[in-house]
Amino acid sequence: MTADVVRAEGAPGPTLVLDRDRLPPGTLASRADLLAVRAWLERTGRGHIRKLALYGTSADPAYDLDYRFVQCLPGGAFDFRTGCGHSLLACVAATGRTGPVRVRAVTTGDTVVCEPEPGGAYTVRLVRPAPLSALLPTGRPLDRLCGLRVSLVRFGNPYVFVSAADLGLPTARELYGAGDAVLARLHRVRAAAAAVLGHRPDGAVPKVAVLAADGAEGPAVRAVTVPGWHPSIALTGALCVTAAAAVPGTLPALLARPGTAAPRQSGRLALRLTTPGGTVATSAAVSGSRPTDVAVHGKRAHLVERGLPLPWRIHVTA
Template sequence: MIADVVRAEGAPGPTLVLDQGGLPRGALALRGELTALRRWLEETGRGRIHKIALVGRSPVASYDVDYRFVQCLPEPDGFDFRAGCGHSLLAAVVASGRRGPVRVRAVTTGDPVLCLPRPDGSYTVRLERAVPTAALLPTGRPVQRLCGLPVSLVRYGNPYVFVAARDLGLSSRDALFGAGAEVLARLLAVRAAAARLLGLPAGGALPKVAAVGASLPGRLTARAATVAGWHPGLALTGGLCLAAAREVPGTVPWLLSEGPHRRPWAAGDRERPLRLDTPSGPMLVSAAGSGRRLAHVAVHGKRARVLERSLPLPWRIHVTA
C-alpha cells in the first residue's frame, strides 16, 4: 500500500491520501490496522498527520471521484468516520493529478463538491447541495441557549455551532485571535452540549464550533476550535457553513452580518461574496441561491501541495483478506 502526503494551505496539518482501490471491503472497520498505521506515522516523524483521505474512481456516472474521510482523534485508537474535511478533499483532488474541473462525491457526508482549478494554480471548492435555508437548522431554531450562551446550530456539510465573540467577552478581532485556554474551554463545552443535543458522541469531531465577530460590511471575523485545540485558521468546511449560515434569518452569523437589512436573493442573483478574517489570513467565500433557497456555497483561492509522493505504508491488510 502506498500513499501521498498533501497539505492544503490553512489546514492544521497534512492529509494522508490513500487509493481506496487498494483496500479490501470493510478495511476501515479494522481500527487495529489504523491504530498501527498511526503508530508508524509517529515513529517515522509524521505524527502531525491526523487526517486520512481515501480517493478512487466513482462508480456514479455524474462524479469523477469518490472521497471518504477519517479524522484521527486525540486518543491513539480514536477515529471519527462521520465528519467531512474540505482541506482533505482538496488534498485528495490534488493528489489524484486530475486536470480540469473535478466532481467529487463526498461519501462520508453525502455531499456533491466541485473543485475548479484557477489559472493561478488555486482552486474554488464549491459545495453544490441545493436546499431551503430553513433546512440548514438541525433543531429548527436559528438561535438557542447552550451553556448560558446564545448559539446557532447550522448544518451545511459539517454541522457547526456558531457563537458570537462578543458573548464570550471578546470585543475586537485582536481579542478573539488572542483568546487563550479559558475561551477555548468554553467553546469546547458548548460543542459537547451541542453534540449531546444532536445525538452525536461528545468526544467525537462533530459538531465543529467557531466564534464569530462583526467586522466591516461584507466581512466577518472567525476563529474555530478543533479536536486538539485552536484551529490555526478556519476549516474549509467552516467557511462553507458560515457562508450558508449568514443566509439563514435569525442565526448568529446573519445577525452579525447586517441581518435585519439583508434581503432574500432575487431570481438570477449572482453569488453573494463574504470575506472572512481568520488567524491565518483572509478567506473568501460566497453563497448563491434564489429566494430563501440556497443553491451552492464556495470557498475561493484555496491551494494544496504534495509533500511526499508514493510513500510506502506498513499496511498489513491484503486485498485478498
C-alpha cells in the same frame, strides 16, 4: 502500496491520502488497520498527521471520485461521521486532474465540485439545495446553550456558531488573543450541542466557530479544531458560515452585516472571512432564504510527500 502526504493551505495539518483503486478491497475498514497506520505515523515522525483520506473512481457515473475521510482523535479513537474540505481538496490535488472534478463525499453524502482557477488554485463548491429544516436542525436560527446565544447550522459539517461579543471579546484582536479559558468554555458548548444533535460528546462534530462583527466584508472568525484552536478556519467551516449568513436571524447573518459588508455580486452573496491565518473568500447562490450552493475561492493544496511506501500488512475485511 503507497500513499501521498498533501497539505491544503489553511489546514491545521497535512492529510495522508490513499488511492483506493490501488489498494485491496476493504483497506482501512477496521480499527486495527487504522491503529496500525497511526502507530506507523508516530514511528516515522509523522504523528502530526491526524487526517486520513481515501479516494477512488466513483461507482456513480455522475461523479469522478468517491472520497472517504477519517479523523484521528486523541486517545486512539477515530471519527467516521465528519467531513473535511481540506482533505477532499488534498485528494483532488493528489490525482493531478486539471479539469473540474465532481466528488461524492461518501462520509457525509455531499456533492463537492473542485474547479481550477488561474494560477493553480481551486474554487471548492458544495452543492446542496437543502430545505431550511435541514440547515437548521433545531428549526430555530438562534438557541441558547451554556448561557450563550448560539446558532446550530448544518451545511456540510454541523457547526455551533457563537458571538464573540457574548464571550466578552468584541473585536478580532481580542478574539484571536483568547486563550485556554475561552477554549475550555467552547468545548463545553460543543459537548452540549453534540447532545442536542445526537453526536458523541468526544467526537469531532459538531464543530465550533466564534464570530465577531469586525471585518470589512464579512465577520471575523476563530474556529476550534481537534484538539485546539484552528490556525485559520476549516474549509467546511467557511462553507457553513457562508450558508448560515444567507439565513435570516442566525448569528452569521446578524454579524456579517449582509446589507453592507456582504453584497450580492452576480446574484451571489459574497463574503471575505477574516481569520487568524488570513482572509478567506466565499460566495453563495441563494434561493429565498436558503443557499443552494456555497463556494470557497482561491484554495491551494501542495504535495508534501509522493509515493510513500506503506510498510504495514493490510488486513482485508471485505
